[in-house]
Amino acid sequence: MPQRWLVVRLDTYLPSRDRSAWCAGLGGFILAVLALHISSTLVSIAPVLLSVVAAVLAGASLRGAYTRTSLGWLIVGALFAMTLPNFVDSLGPAVVTHATANISHDDLIAALEQLDDNPAGLVGHRLAVRGRWRGQTAQAAATVSERIMACCAADAVNVGFDVFPIAHVNAPDRSYVSVSGIVRAFLRGGETRYALVDARVTSVSEGSSGGK
Amino acid sequence: MFLFRRRAVAYLRSESARRFAVALTLLAVLIVAARQPPVAIDRWTAIATLDCKRFVFYWSSMLLGASPFLVAGAIAATVAARLEARSVFSRWQRLVTTAFALLFPGCDCSMNAYAGALRGRHPAIVACALVWGSCCNPVALVCTARILGTHLLGLRMIVGLAIALLTAVSWSFCKNARDETICHTQHAWWEQFVGYTGDGLSSFARAAAVSCLILVTAPRLLAVLHGPLMAAVAGALISPCSSADALLAAILFRSRPEQLVFVIAAQCLDIRQLVLFTRLYGAANAMRASAAALVGCTIGYILAIA
Secondary structure: OOOOOOOOOOOOOOOHHHHHHHHHHHHHHHHHHHHOOOHHHHEOOOHHHHHHHHHHHHHHHHHOOOHHHHHHHHHHHHHHHHOOOOOOOOOOOOOEOOOOOOOOOOHHHHHHHHHHHOHHHOOOOEEEEEEEEEOOOOOOOEEEEEEEOOOEHHHOEEEEEEEEEOOOOOOOOOOEEEEEEEEEEEEEOOEEEEEEEEEEEEEOOOOOOOOO | OOOOOOOHHHHHOOHHHHHHHHHHHHHHHHHHHHOOOHHHHHHHHHHHHHHHHHHHHHHHHHHHHHHHHHHHHHHHHHHHHHHHHOOOOHHHHHHHHHHHHHHOOOOHHHHHHHHHHHOOOOHHHHHHHHHHHHHOOHHHHHHHHHHOOHHHHHHHHHHHHHHHHHHHHHHHOOOOOOOOOOOOOOOOHHHHHHHHHHHHHHHHHHHHHHHHHHHHHOHHHHHOOOHHHHHHHHHHHHOOOOOOHHHHHHHHOOOHHHHHHHHHHHHHOOHHHHHHHHHHHOHHHHHHHHHHHHHHHHHHHHHHHO
């Protein structure tokens, strides 16, 4: 066999103890995530299904020949879940100002769909939408957006509008707000973005509907 | 007189030499870091802390999101292995288990656990099953039809079939198509289940870690999403589930050809697929599958703009 200077080894055969450890660790992690009520920020899967998965993983790994090892890794998985932050902003473009069809009947998404189909119908008009607020930063304008998560947080994307408020806004980041402003289109980095200018921002409770 | 009678790397074979090399490297890093002004170190520490936090969050979400599919795939693999061991289907058992991979209604994540059940098959059949099952499973097709439309659905199926056939052909003519048999049949059924789940989970976790690392360290990449090449790179790096790739394609790309390239690359050229192929069939066959996926993306782009 020729010498190899760089060997990347991807173990095909894990020892049985390691397999049990992986299963137990994941089972403990899921149980802790459910107990801490942070599953909705991580994935869009129903907690009931996750609890079934955790029970299956924990039960199968603890039943085998490595009960003590599995129990230890189950605790490690649970402790790891406790170190997770409550929320992390989505990666990628700060806010995407166009939507896709058949995703949601939310007013913000509906407005973006209308802009995609017929920009002239909304640009220059006053629009009121509701969503999550994020204040202005050094790199980006303030935004009102909704988080669309199809599978997990790594795939999540924020969809909404840039906001240029008429007055200072005291709402904390990620709070639910209602924004009313005039729709304007502008270019940034070769991309057409839509913003609500001269906007009035008010804090609201979640779950209410908006309109034009 | 020669001071070094062996090649340099030979001296690193001993454990003490490796430890010395690691200690020396750490010392060099500390010396370089100590020469930096405190303001630069504080800024770097803040950025690194945020990146670590984001990495852990995304990696955890990917593991959590894939867990039901991994468990489902492992259950299916365990059932298939037990039935095969008992020769329940006799002559048709291999065809049934292979067909199950083609029609498995789960996410491509489940393939990490189920792929072990396809041992002993011809490499071409395995290639077709794994590629088609990842790219064109029923969930992916339904999401594509609902979000991107029936035209892209048809193109996705055509390109997926083309990639599966190209991969099958390339694996058939290569002698080193490794057929790793994961021997779980002599154990109890729950031990088999843990075996399949553990193997799939370790493979998926490593691939997810690489994907999250790239996502965290190259965020500007996602801010410049234009063109088919960037669509393929984004799909390969983001590596979304087959149930989420259509949605992401619709949001991140406006052009239909780029959306198609993104979804194809996300399932056939992504890190998870490559790690799975490398683990079971070797790096050479993984590279051949990647080449087939690149050809497929090109074909898909041409068909979409036609």
